[in-house]
Amino acid sequence: LAKTTQPISMDSYEGQEVNITCSHNNIATNDYITWYQQFPSQGPRFIIQGYKTKVTNEVASLFIPADRKSSTLSLPRVSLSDTAVYYCLVAPDTGRRALTFGSGTRLQVQP
Amino acid sequence: NAGVTQTPKFQVLKTGQSMTLQCAQDMNHNSMYWYRQDPGMGLRLIYYSASEGTTDKGEVPNGYNVSRLNKREFSLRLESAAPSQTSVYFCASSQPGTSGGADTQYFGPGTRLTVL
Secondary structure, three states, rough: OOHHHHHHHHEEEEEOEEEEEEEOOOOOOOOOEEEEEEEEOOOOOEEHHHHHHHEEEOOOOOEEEOOOOEEEEOOOOOOOHEEEEEEEEEEEEEOOOOOOOOOOEEEEOOO | OEEEEOOOOOEEEEEOEEEEEEEOOOOOOOOOEEEEOOOOOOOOEEEEOOOOOOHHHHHOOOOOEEEEOOOEEEEEEEEOOOOHEEEEEEEEEEEEEOOOOOOEEEEOOOOEEEOO
């Protein structure tokens, strides 16, 4: 399974755009990049998934360069409620589908 | 839909006691998982079940057993609890991506276990 590296923590202010970058140098051809969000005392929640280029949904955007060795989760105009831990995961579309979680990025949004 | 439910929400055990954590999902998912999360850490996979009748070890299986009772239910048993098993336990189930891709996992609310 590809190992991921992301910043331990980030700080931002309400209304700003936040970009969290994840490195996954050993990503395999059939791996997808998925981001989860976890609030305190809750289980993780799926945010977005992509394979290459750009994916956007109502919550976030995911940018993946051509070499796929990194990805960037973009949260537009964050609010206090976006304070959470964000996990970047790499997992294949076939075979064992259990996820490998790192320590994630702890995002703190200030007023 | 209730999604993924877990019982109990909280539990305190003494060293050596046994207990079973229950998990159920109503989304008709084939795959189910048990993770543990220690304070300030990411989740670590204990066991998973790709389909009814099959189970496989994850990253940290020692001290645990699982049962995939049917498609809906996946239980985790601690036979002889130890303080090192104090953690938050999350159950999850997953479905394949709607247009390919890796599975999307849905997590329960967790069980907070303390072993004294």
